[in-house]
Amino acid sequence: MVHPHPASSSWSCGLSLVVLALLLLSCERIEPVRQAPEMGAESVVLTCEGCHTTRAYLRRLAIDDGSGSGGGGGG
Amino acid sequence: MVPLEPFEKVFINAATYAEIDPNHAAVGCVTCHGGTEPVVAASEARDDLWVAMARAHEFEAEYDDQGVLIRRKPEVKGVLRDPSSQAESNCNGAGCHAQIVALNATSMHTQLWGEKHKVALRAGVSSFAECPQALQDGHTTECATCHTTCGQCHVSRPNGVHGGFLNSHLFQRVPDMENNCTACHGSRVGNDFTGHHEGNRPDVHQELGYDCFFCHKEDLHGDGRTDYTSRYEVDGLPQCVDCHSLASDDNLFHAYHWPGDSEEEGLSCHVCHSQPYANCLNCHSGGVWSSADPEGYTEYMDFRIGRNTGSWANHPVEREEWVTVRHVPVIKDGYREWGLPSQPAWSAFETWEYASPHNIQRFTPQTEIALTNPAYGMADCWMNCHVQGPNEMENARRFLWMSHLDSLKSSVTGLSDPDEYIRANRHVAVDDSISQYWNRH
Numbered sequence: 001m002v003h004p005h006p007a008s009s010s011w012s013c014g015l016s017l018v019v020l021a022l023l024l025l026s027c028e029r030i031e032p033v034r035q036a037p038e039m040g041a042e043s044v045v046l047t048c049e050g051c052h053t054t055r056a057y058l059r060r061l062a063i064d065d066g067s068g069s070g071g072g073g074g075g
Numbered sequence: 076m077v078p079l080e081p082f083e084k085v086f087i088n089a090a091t092y093a094e095i096d097p098n099h100a101a102v103g104c105v106t107c108h109g110g111t112e113p114v115v116a117a118s119e120a121r122d123d124l125w126v127a128m129a130r131a132h133e134f135e136a137e138y139d140d141q142g143v144l145i146r147r148k149p150e151v152k153g154v155l156r157d158p159s160s161q162a163e164s165n166c167n168g169a170g171c172h173a174q175i176v177a178l179n180a181t182s183m184h185t186q187l188w189g190e191k192h193k194v195a196l197r198a199g200v201s202s203f204a205e206c207p208q209a210l211q212d213g214h215t216t217e218c219a220t221c222h223t224t225c226g227q228c229h230v231s232r233p234n235g236v237h238g239g240f241l242n243s244h245l246f247q248r249v250p251d252m253e254n255n256c257t258a259c260h261g262s263r264v265g266n267d268f269t270g271h272h273e274g275n276r277p278d279v280h281q282e283l284g285y286d287c288f289f290c291h292k293e294d295l296h297g298d299g300r301t302d303y304t305s306r307y308e309v310d311g312l313p314q315c316v317d318c319h320s321l322a323s324d325d326n327l328f329h330a331y332h333w334p335g336d337s338e339e340e341g342l343s344c345h346v347c348h349s350q351p352y353a354n355c356l357n358c359h360s361g362g363v364w365s366s367a368d369p370e371g372y373t374e375y376m377d378f379r380i381g382r383n384t385g386s387w388a389n390h391p392v393e394r395e396e397w398v399t400v401r402h403v404p405v406i407k408d409g410y411r412e413w414g415l416p417s418q419p420a421w422s423a424f425e426t427w428e429y430a431s432p433h434n435i436q437r438f439t440p441q442t443e444i445a446l447t448n449p450a451y452g453m454a455d456c457w458m459n460c461h462v463q464g465p466n467e468m469e470n471a472r473r474f475l476w477m478s479h480l481d482s483l484k485s486s487v488t489g490l491s492d493p494d495e496y497i498r499a500n501r502h503v504a505v506d507d508s509i510s511q512y513w514n515r516h
Contacts, residue, residue, distance in 0.1 A: 042117060042118035042119075043115055043116065043117060043118065044115070044116045044118065044119055044124075045113045045114070045115050045116075046112075046113055046114050046115070046116055046124070046127050046128065046131060047112055047113045048104035048105070048108075048110070048112050048131070049087070049091050049092060049104070050113075051128070052085055052086055052087055052104075053086060053087045053088075053089060053090060053091060053092070054086050054087065054088045054089065054090075055089075055090045
């Protein structure tokens with residue numbers, strides 16, 4: 001059995017955590033309207049699911065009602 | 076059928092599509108629907124979102140003379156509402172559903188072979204491809220638009236009832252009876268099956284909780300054949316004897332009338348076990364009803380026994396001499412809105428056609444005599460059918476007589492000679508030559 005080098009394992013573990021954190025952040029940002037910093041502070045990126053899911057729909061309703069941009073639940 | 080709300084037609088009831096259908100979600104929305112994803116909006120301002128949405132759906136945003144955005148969606152967009160309308164490239168894009176897509180391209184639902192055959196017959200040509208172009212175009216753009224795509228059975232309601240998801244965007248392996256089958260086959264089959272018509276009970280199979288697929292085992296995706304002349308040729312159509320046999324259901328009625336034993340005595344099961352069903356007097360093209368009746372569409376309840384003209388292979392009632400027949404909405408000038416004032420060989424096919432009403436009951440007005448009148452016994456079973464005895468006049472009204480054709484001919488428009496209507500249907504009707512068997516007991 002080959003054991004990973006301790007330093008390599010630690011590095012790998014750290015990288016995994018970073019990737020996981022990025023993924024989680026990314027998931028959170030696959031919202032109906034998400035920020036796209038490279039396009040400027042005002043720009044937003046739209047995806048299909050960003051408009052055609054219930055969560056997106058409820059979020060849009062909340063925006064239209066002026067009650068903020070809180071996301072609604074899916075399901 | 077209650078229409079769906081607009082949001083039920085476009086919103087996936089989940090946070091992400093992958094939550095409900097990871098397989099199709101992996102393919103991605105734009106792979107099937109087209110369009111562009113993602114797109115960048117300049118801001119969350121509604122106009123900016125609209126412009127971005129237009130880009131995602133691949134149409135040009137419009138502005139008025141003042142440069143103000145007009146929020147109007149055009150008829151034609153880059154995205155496909157129903158990708159399966161191009162099934163060969165979308166449902167089979169990566170070979171996903173190759174076999175079924177290829178089969179379905181030739182299916183009865185897709186091609187309407189039987190209807191096309193009759194359209195050609197009445198046009199006086201031997202195939203639909205030989206019909207006048209205006210007739211082919213009219214049929215394709217109006218009649219054939221209901222019949223149907225993969226998605227209109229497995230994802231959404233059919234276009235004919237304005238679509239809408241069956242269950243979010245989840246693909247359903249088995250279509251839903253109410254939202255798919257009877258959404259199209261509603262005015263006859265659906266209304267019969269559910270007992271919609273006043274005075275009728277639902278079909279006994281519906282009362283027992285069965286749906287369409289309990290009986291319909293045939294492959295609705297077709298078998299690759301392209302030479303069908305009738306929907307009754309399809310292999311594997313349901314037959315009552317698939318479940319009910321003379322051996323298991325023997326009684327005096329069946330012993331006398333089981334099909335195949337005698338040419339004159341053979342009845343289709345529907346003759347005894349159907350309730351009255353819907354018939355039509357007119358048809359429509361170009362959005363206009365062709366009718367002698369100013370009200371337009373004319374549907375009426377009736378029950379008529381006529382001679383069986385079905386001679387197709389696999390016909391479910393090929394051995395029966397007598398069947399229930401329905402007046403179908405084909406009139407001679409039915410295509411005038413397409414620029415075709417007449418059908419040159421209109422009388423080449425009857426307009427009283429074999430019917431299989433989906434409102435079966437064990438006891439119907441034809442069969443209940445021995446139960447409803449204690450004075451009658453099983454030996455009097457003929458009393459509610461034969462044109463004899465105390466119920467003679469009422470029983471006679473159940474047959475398609477030549478005199479009935481004569482009374483109807485004035486309601487069929489476009490005939491240069493009203494007797495053409497009788498000529499088209501005379502081999503279905505009975506007249507004074509009705510079997511002596513039916514006039515005695």
